[in-house]
Each structure stands twice: as C-alpha cells, then as structure tokens.
Amino acid sequence: MVFRTALAAATAVVFSTTLSFAADPSGVWASEKSDEGKWIDVTIAPCGSQMCGTITKVNGGGDTSIEGMVMIKGMNPYGEGRWDDGEIFAADDKKWYDGKMKLISDTTLEVSGCVAFGIICRGQSWTRLQ
Numbered sequence: 001m002v003f004r005t006a007l008a009a010a011t012a013v014v015f016s017t018t019l020s021f022a023a024d025p026s027g028v029w030a031s032e033k034s035d036e037g038k039w040i041d042v043t044i045a046p047c048g049s050q051m052c053g054t055i056t057k058v059n060g061g062g063d064t065s066i067e068g069m070v071m072i073k074g075m076n077p078y079g080e081g082r083w084d085d086g087e088i089f090a091a092d093d094k095k096w097y098d099g100k101m102k103l104i105s106d107t108t109l110e111v112s113g114c115v116a117f118g119i120i121c122r123g124q125s126w127t128r129l130q
Contacts, residue, residue, distance in 0.1 A: 025051060025083070025103050029126040030059075031091075031111075038062035040091055041129060042071060044109075051075040051083050051101070055091070066091055072111070075101055088113040090122075097122075 025044050033039045038060035044053040053072030058064045075086030081103040088099030090113055097113030104110055104125070112123030 025101060025109055027128050028056065028130040029053075029109055030129050031126050032124040033060065034062075034092065036060070040066075040071075042126070044072065047073070049076075050086065051077075062091075072099060072101070075099060 026046065027044060029042050029044060031039045031042065038058070040055050040059065040062070041057040042053045043056045044051055046052075051072065052070060052075070055066050055069050055071050058067055069089070071089035071091065073087050075083035078084040078100075082101070084100040086099040086101075087096050088111065089096050097115060098118060100112050100114065100118075100121075102110040107128045109126045109128070110123055111126055112121040114121040
C-alpha cells in the first residue's frame with residue numbers, strides 16, 4: 001500500500017512538472033550558432049494573450065544593432081506547448097516570416113519561420129538559458 005501511494009505521488013509530480021513546462025516558453029533562449037559561430041539570446045514573454053520575443057544579446061561578434069529588437073510577435077497558443085499564427089524575424093537575412101514555436105522540453109524550443117502558407121519552413125532548436 002505504501003509503495004502504491006509513493007508511486008502515485010511520484011507520478012503526480014512528474015506529470016505536473018511536465019505540464020508546467022509545456023504551457024510556458026517564457027524565459028531567455030539561445031539560438032543555434034551560425035556557421036560563423038554567431039548566435040543570439042532572445043527573451044520570450046507574454047504580450048497580452050500572445051507570446052513575443054526580443055533579441056537581448058548578440059554573441060560571437062554579430063551585428064549588435066539588432067539588440068532590443070522584437071523578433072517574435074503575435075504567437076497565439078495552438079494546443080499544448082505550441083504557438084502559431086505569429087511572425088518571426090530571421091536575423092541572418094533580415095526578413096519577417098510566418099512563425100511558429102513548439103516547446104519540446106523544459107530546455108528546448110523549436111522555432112520556425114515559414115513561407116508558402118506554412119508549407120516551406122526553416123527552423124532551429126533553441127536552448128533555454130533562464
């Protein structure tokens with residue numbers, strides 16, 4: 001009986017931890033490094049009922065003029081751990097794309113920019129810093 005109670009409690013803790021990360025990508029994320037070894041840190045936070053992201057730091061000698069720029073805007077919740085119908089700025093080519101995000105784990109966020117009604121997408125896996 002004690003074993004079953006402990007197992008149920010452990011399962012509840014794991015389940016509640018899984019739900020807590022799946023619902024919120026808020027925090028500071030590091031993008032993947034470019035071929036030149038450059039990357040950006042992006043702070044993602046709620047903006048009303050949507051999620052938005054601001055470039056907070058350029059690393060590896062990149063163009064620091066984009067620091068402070070909003071690069072993710074208008075991401076709407078779209079199921080558990082997913083956001084869609086927003087826009088994402090690609091710092092490498094300085095263009096806006098249809099954007100979507102998917103929280104893979106507490107430390108990994110997939111971010112994609114798409115064209116052709118979401119058929120052709122380019123994405124990265126970002127790592128949570130905070």
